[in-house]
Amino acid sequence: MNSFVVSARKYRPASFKMVVGQDNIVKTLKNAIINNHLAQAFLFTGPRGVGKTTCARIMAKSINCTNLLPDGEACNECVSCRSFNDSASFNIHELDAASNNSVEDIRNLVDQVRVPPQEGKYKIYIIDEVHMLSQAAFNAFLKTLEEPPPYAKFILATTERHKIIPTILSRCQIYNFKRITAEDIAGYLKYVAENEGVEADSDALHIIAQKADGAMRDALSLFDQMVTFSGKNINYRSVIENLNILDYDNYFQFTDFFINGDYINALVLLNNITASGFDGQHIISGLSNHIRNLLMARSQSTLALLEAGEQMTKRYSEQASNSPEYLLTSALDMLTQAEFNYRQSNIKGLFLENLFLQLSLILTKLDEQNEVKKKITEAENFSAVQESEEIVYSTPTPKKTKDDEQKHIPSPNKISIQQKINELSKDVKSTHKCEKFDRDKLISCWGEYCESIKTSKINLYSILINSTIDIKNEKDIEITIDGPMKKAEIDAERNHIIQSMRNILKNDDIMLLTKMIEKEKIKTNISDLAQEKLNSVIENNPEVSMFIDTFNLNPEM
Secondary structure, three states: OOOOOOHHHHOOOOOHHHOOOOHHHHHHHHHHHHOOOOOOEEEEEOOOOOOHHHHHHHHHHHHHOOOOOOOOOOOOOOHHHHHHHOOOOOOEEEEEOOOOOOHHHHHHHHHHHOOOOOOOOOEEEEEEOHHHOOHHHHHHHHHHHHOOOOOEEEEEEEOOHHHOOHHHHOOOEEEEOOOOOHHHHHHHHHHHHHHHOOEEOHHHHHHHHHHHOOOHHHHHHHHHHHHHHHOOEEOHHHHHHHOOOOOHHHHHHHHHHHHHOOHHHHHHHHHHHHHOOOOHHHHHHHHHHHHHHHHHOOOOOOHHHOOOOHHHHHHHHHHHHOOOHHHHHHHHHHHHHHHHHHHHOOOHHHHHHHHHHHHHOHHHHHHHHHHHHHHHHHHHHHHHHHHOOOOOOOOOOOOOOHHHHHHOOOOHHHHHHHHHHHHHHHHHHHHOOEOOOOHHHHHHHHHHHHHHOOOOOHHHHHHHHOOEEEEEOOOEEEEEEOOHHHHHHHHHOHHHHHHHHHHHHOEOOOEEEEEEOOHHHHHHHHHHHHHHHHHHHHHHOOHHHHHHHHOOOOOOO
8 A cells, every 4th residue: 555645745745847826937057957046045035835945956957967957957866866766866955943052053064065066066955944144143144155175065044034134145146036926826726636637626726725834845734634525526615614715706796795785694604604604704804805906806907916716706897886985995095904803802793794784885885975965065055046037937937027126026936946945955964974072062062072982092092191182273173192003093094083073072173283392392281271270270279279288288280
């Protein structure tokens, strides 16, 4: 019975042409080998599973190949290539810095470097996870890396470039490996599936590719897992069940509910999903990506940016054509802010329900705003018609008698226009709130608003209760703050603050102004206000002054 070999090892690229998703790096390395323009040290950096160590091995084999092909690939037939393929090469050495990170390990490597190759042109040293070396080990390695013998080449690989000391970085030629696109991963998985005799849906492979998050090794491991689960037939349904992925059908249903303003079914579906164990952060992120894909699917020029299979792309295009652009852009903006605010919320379930309620009412609120604007426009048009002297009415205007002129009786047509204007104006005014308020009422309502966000927006609550507010221009609220970070937090929540205060104060004309001031200045203002208040009390109650003097009290703050 043959032992099972995982796909990540079985289908590990053995040549440059098999490397997926790193075309620019592969081209540069091949040119360096062909033109014999090799640096003394290379640093391959990037996320896990994207081909850093694989490219290092392929490069090491190609450098020592004695019968290099014209395209820069190793021949796989010479003595050097055969010994490398059999893991018996004496000129290519690999060191795992994660488990060999001491000064002694590096000194042993330095001793090996002094010995020239017995066969072949170069001795190549591949040091994986090089960021794990200790500070002392880096220092011991530095001199050798700076002035190596001409036959020695070093290829370093790391996922955490920032942990490598600058003196090492400055002596390396650095190659930044990128995450592999879902399209490239899905294409390679299709090749693997065909080789293994596995039937796999295109959508299923794209789901695996997205789950791998740009790492080919992770994608191949997930593919093996799905073969174990489903046998020789992998489909979309089996993938989302086995990998615990939220079914994309849910996102399509949510969007339909948002389009129709059906918040009831949206909340029911949300409850069913959370009851199945899916985290709210995961739901928000998935829906954000879905809305983003719908925006991409609205145009043929951006359709290529979708990371989805053929059938899924068709579904995106169909729903995108039925989705108003205003809904998608507004929803994406709300979801982006919600991803940050959700982490800070103490009542996450309520936060999630409120978010989906607001998403369902986007178009409803837009319709209400448009209706108000329409009525205002109609009122303005009727007013313009009334004032125009060139209007021709469909019915003749009765000739005024002297008695009519004396009584100033308006014509029937003019009366009907005025009545229409009055009706529209009354209707508009009924929807537009503009109650007046004074400073005392503002402070009271401000406290009410702060109390409402005490648990859901802790940072904002802390800023607002420690700031001062005042009325400007009879309708604008001015908040005085003492730092740019506080201003940024308020700016991020500006729309929420304005809308909430408009509702509480019943005034749709309210705007929010921010005023920056130094902390010392705020303290001075507060002291002045306290002194002013005390002077007022003394003026009405002279005995208070005597009380203060008698007991030597200090009224200053």
